Amino acid sequence: MKNTILKIENLSKQYRLGNVGTGTISHDLNRWWHKVRGKEDPFLKIGEVNDRATKGTSDYVWALKDINFEVKQGEVLGIIGKNGAGKSTLLKILSKVTGPTTGSIKSRGRIASLLEVGTGFHPELTGRENIYLNGAILGMTKAEINAKLDEIVEFSGCERYIDTPVKRYSSGMTVRLAFSVAAFLEPDILVIDEVLAVGDAEFQKKAIGKMQDISKGEGRTVLFVSHNMDAVLRLCNTAILLKNGEIVKHGLTTEIVEFYLNSEFGTSSIKEWNDAQNGNSVAKIKYVKAHDKDFIRKENFLITEEIGITMCYIAVEGKKKIHSAFNFYNSSGVNIFDTHENNTDLYFEKKDKGIYETTVWIPKNILSEGIIIVGVALVTHDPFEIHFHQREAIVFNMIDNISNSPTRGEYVGDLPGIIRPLLKWQSVKIKL
Incomplete structure (x- = not known):
């Protein structure tokens, strides 16, 4: 001991x-x-x-x-x-x-x-x-x-x-x-x-x-x-x-x-709302969470794993083109990227009244290590209108496993940048 x-x-x-x-x-x-x-x-x-x-x-x-x-x-x-x-x-x-x-x-x-x-x-x-x-x-x-x-x-x-x-x-x-x-x-x-x-x-x-x-x-x-x-x-x-x-x-x-x-940002990797704060007569948000490929909620993710962000919301008023959106920020407040529910069949349809669940998947080797803050929004089109928005809804942490990282090699220090894509490289010998 x-x-x-x-x-x-x-x-x-x-x-x-x-x-x-x-x-x-x-x-x-x-x-x-x-x-x-x-x-x-x-x-x-x-x-x-x-x-x-x-x-x-x-x-x-x-x-x-x-x-x-x-x-x-x-x-x-x-x-x-x-x-x-x-x-x-x-x-x-x-x-x-x-x-x-x-x-x-x-x-x-x-x-x-x-x-x-x-x-x-x-x-x-x-x-x-x-x-x-x-x-x-x-x-x-x-x-x-x-x-x-x-x-x-x-x-x-x-x-x-x-x-x-x-x-x-x-x-x-x-x-x-x-x-x-x-x-x-x-x-x-x-x-x-x-x-x-x-x-x-x-x-x-x-x-x-x-x-x-x-x-x-x-x-x-x-x-x-x-x-x-x-x-x-x-x-x-x-x-x-x-x-x-x-x-x-x-x-x-x-x-x-x-x-x-949890204590720093007043939230964790899951956020639930009550009926008084979660939207309006058109759309209301119920919850949003970050999870792994098995839909298990986590606070810490390796940069080499796929991350899911799931939002559950209510279409209160039917026949509206409601869709969800996410904004991703680092701990300094820099907007890393935004994503909207614009590549699904439901995006182009007017939704009936009911409860919907939408999941977006962040590919592995995209986000760099550090704290990630996720903002959420519910919007409609024709005309465009924001029915709910919260800039800091959930937060999670990205970890780089230095013993098995495809982007590091033998390097163990901090790598700059707010994203870490694993890009395709090509190298050929052109001269003796």
């Missing part, structure tokens, strides 16, 4: 809004007087949850509140949640960039952090000098750093500029060197915020491969923050979902990602 390498108990972090420091002189004196008398800090009893979407009434806010979890040696833990959920604050506390307001952190071994581009780098020092600086911060001797220096420089791909001041590096070069230093100086725990998005595709492949080697081959622990659900699913054994500074759920990565999709 693996040993616990990191244990977080009752961890909380409080900030005062709108001011630099902890507050006014009167607040600081009040805190000091309570501390002298052995009393609890009075300001720990006030403060609001960290909901960035609402205006609060208190000057104090809890960025994190009562965080408790353990991490085993060799585990890759994913930390997910919306912007402002407390992910980066948690990593900064674990990395000792800032201290907790309450609670304790118990860890065994060295912790290396990659929180943002250039963290821990001095801009006036060269890349080589920064390697030694970061190694010293991790508690390594010069001899230990020397033993790893060539590997760090080679992996980063910055050999030509290694003796150039870091202030002249691009953001991509900086993150390359920073990741190489953090990975190769052999920390027991590697803490990574979502900075790999800065690097190019070639480096992302190397970085993800290195992270897998660190956890599986070398038995070290990785804490990984990302908004890319596919990367979390591929890299992490377990995951934590944070919301407003609190842990909502902790468990297997697949379960946490599915729960996150």
Whole structure:
């Protein structure tokens, strides 16, 4: 059984809004007087949850509140949640960039952090000098750093500029060197915020491969923050979902990602409507769902499988050319494509009163990995009229199985683009 390498108990972090420091002189004196008398800090009893979407009434806010979890040696833990959920604050506390307001952190071994581009780098020092600086911060001797220096420089791909001041590096070069230093100086725990998005595709492949080697081959622990659900699913054994500074759920990565999709978008891969909200006197929608080829509803699909989207609706008023339509968006709101029920016999007919079910099939190897949001609509023609429309009706997640992907080969990093068609290629030798 693996040993616990990191244990977080009752961890909380409080900030005062709108001011630099902890507050006014009167607040600081009040805190000091309570501390002298052995009393609890009075300001720990006030403060609001960290909901960035609402205006609060208190000057104090809890960025994190009562965080408790353990991490085993060799585990890759994913930390997910919306912007402002407390992910980066948690990593900064674990990395000792800032201290907790309450609670304790118990860890065994060295912790290396990659929180943002250039963290821990001095801009006036060269890349080589920064390697030694970061190694010293991790508690390594010069001899230990020397033993790893060539590997760090080679992996980063910055050999030509290694003796150039870091202030002249691009953001991509900086993150390359920073990741190489953090990975190769052999920390027991590697803490990574979502900075790999800065690097190019070639480096992302190397970085993800290195992270897998660190956890599986070398038995070290990785804490990984990302908004890319596919990367979390591929890299992490377990995951934590944070919301407003609190842990909502902790468990297997697949379960946490599915729960996150439901809570993030307020829906899942199925949506049902009641009679008050589902249309008008011409047409009403009953439900829509995403499912596999056996009509089994799912939240997560491989990009190599066919996906069905089924809508059930009621033709309330007969003799109308009613048909269904779907709009597909990625998590950034980019419209991937739309599709209408325009290639079936029913599309050209005036429908009688009754209940209809329509299914559209998305071929395999079309959608790329990531969150897919489906909007639905019911329309009629002659004249054209929209009787129901909802932009975010259902949501599901696309996963790329990197061990058996026809579009990847040996590449394990993120592939760009919002679609991933498996096109027909032809190659012939035309000259000796």
